[in-house]
Structure formats: structure tokens, C-alpha cells
Amino acid sequence: DQQVKQNSPSLSVQEGRISILNCDYTNSMFDYFLWYKKYPAEGPTFLISISSIKDKNEDGRFTVFLNKSAKHLSLHIVPSQPGDSAVYFCAGSARLSGGYQKVTFGTGTKLQVIP
Amino acid sequence: KAGVTQTPRYLIKTRGQQVTLSCSPISGHRSVSWYQQTPGQGLQFLFEYFSETQRNKGNFPGRFSGRQFSNSRSEMNVSTLELGDSALYLCASSFSSGIGEAFFGQGTRLTVV
Numbered sequence: 001d002q003q004v005k006q007n008s009p010s011l012s013v014q015e016g017r018i019s020i021l022n023c024d025y026t027n028s029m030f031d032y033f034l035w036y037k038k039y040p041a042e043g044p045t046f047l048i049s050i051s052s053i054k055d056k057n058e059d060g061r062f063t064v065f066l067n068k069s070a071k072h073l074s075l076h077i078v079p080s081q082p083g084d085s086a087v088y089f090c091a092g093s094a095r096l097s098g099g100y101q102k103v104t105f106g107t108g109t110k111l112q113v114i115p
Numbered sequence: 116k117a118g119v120t121q122t123p124r125y126l127i128k129t130r131g132q133q134v135t136l137s138c139s140p141i142s143g144h145r146s147v148s149w150y151q152q153t154p155g156q157g158l159q160f161l162f163e164y165f166s167e168t169q170r171n172k173g174n175f176p177g178r179f180s181g182r183q184f185s186n187s188r189s190e191m192n193v194s195t196l197e198l199g200d201s202a203l204y205l206c207a208s209s210f211s212s213g214i215g216e217a218f219f220g221q222g223t224r225l226t227v228v
Contacts, residue, residue, distance in 0.1 A: 004157075006157075009155070034216060036216075036219075041221065042221055043119070043121075043205055043207075043219030043220050043221050043222055044158070044205070044207075044219045045218075045219065046216030046217070046218070049216065089157065089158060091158075096171070100165070100170060100171075100211070102160070102163075102171055103148070103160070103217070104160065105150070105157050105158035105159075105160070106157050107155060107156060107157035108157050108158075
């Protein structure tokens, strides 16, 4: 059961334009969402997060939007730069009994920003 | 401060063998999680350890096991290796397993032949 889905395995965007990466989830217990970026031969690095009580969080060129009713979130990168070319993972975090969180990752979207 | 260190970086094993991977978390971090990354499958959660106790386990067969030591360093063991176990194994550390970002190591690339 894939609780976090990234239906686009890849995306190509021209430098300077907007990149929109999408993520759908099925687990209503997720109360926190995170985006990670992964370059080849490196581990994923944290990019941005959003609490389920918010619908938008912005950090520089990166903005995450959350639509709880649609169980959908998206990451916007504006303007896109060649250095943004990487695999982006969406993740949902749910609180389990015992009080700790479990993080579930999506399958990733490979973004290519074309100079 | 030093990041998450995983050793070895690359490993080639034969079917049927067993393998042990190591992860040293960021100093002060008590939670260590292990993930398997394969093409098209994203990051599949294996298990999480916190203060030497396994708190969470993913849907992997019993051939996959782990442990955490008192210094928070963690090891992951896979016995009776299968070709399908070939993957990048990532370790992530965090201060607790509460809300907040985890810090990943560079991973161990395991190839089973």
C-alpha cells in the first residue's frame, strides 16, 4: 500500500521557469509533510516541510502547498535553476501510539532543469 | 558537526551470503532509521531504532534485521542475500523521532550477484 504517491517519475523544465512537483497521499493520519532532494551518489537532504494545519509554507525559491481535502501537496520552485536538477521525495509523517512519528516516503520525481 | 556516516560505501556479495552495514549518526542523535532505495520504489522504510530499541518496522522479511548500540551507532544485517536485495541502503538520524527533518548518510550501494 503506497500511502504517498508521486505519479510523475520525471519532469523537465526550462531554466527560469516554474517547476511544480506533485504528491498525493492516502493516510489521513499524516500531520506533517516534508520534501527531500537527492543528488546522485548522495543521501537525501531536507528541503522544506509543512504542518497539516497550514496550507502554504515558503522558503526562498521553494513553496509547498497543501490541500488536505484533496490529500494533495505540491512543491513549487521559482525560478528553477540547473542546480535544482535532482530527485525530489515527498514524505508524510504520522504520529503512532507511543507518541513518536513514522515517516513514509514517496517514490520520487526526477527533475531536470534545462539551461 | 560531522554528518551521518555509512560504511562501506559499496559492497558486492554473492547470493546466499550475509552482509552487515554500519551507520554512525550525528552526535547527539538517538534515532536511526534505515531505508532501502530501488528504482521505481522510492525509499522503503526498513526499521527505526531509538535508544537501542526497535520502535518501528517496515514490511520486509525477517532476513533483514538491525540493532543499535549504546553510542547510537546502528548496524543492519541481511542474511541469505537474494538478487532483489541489490539496492542503495540509506541510514537517517534525527534527535528524536518526532517531527522534524532527518539527516541522511550517503548510503551503501549493495550489489548481489
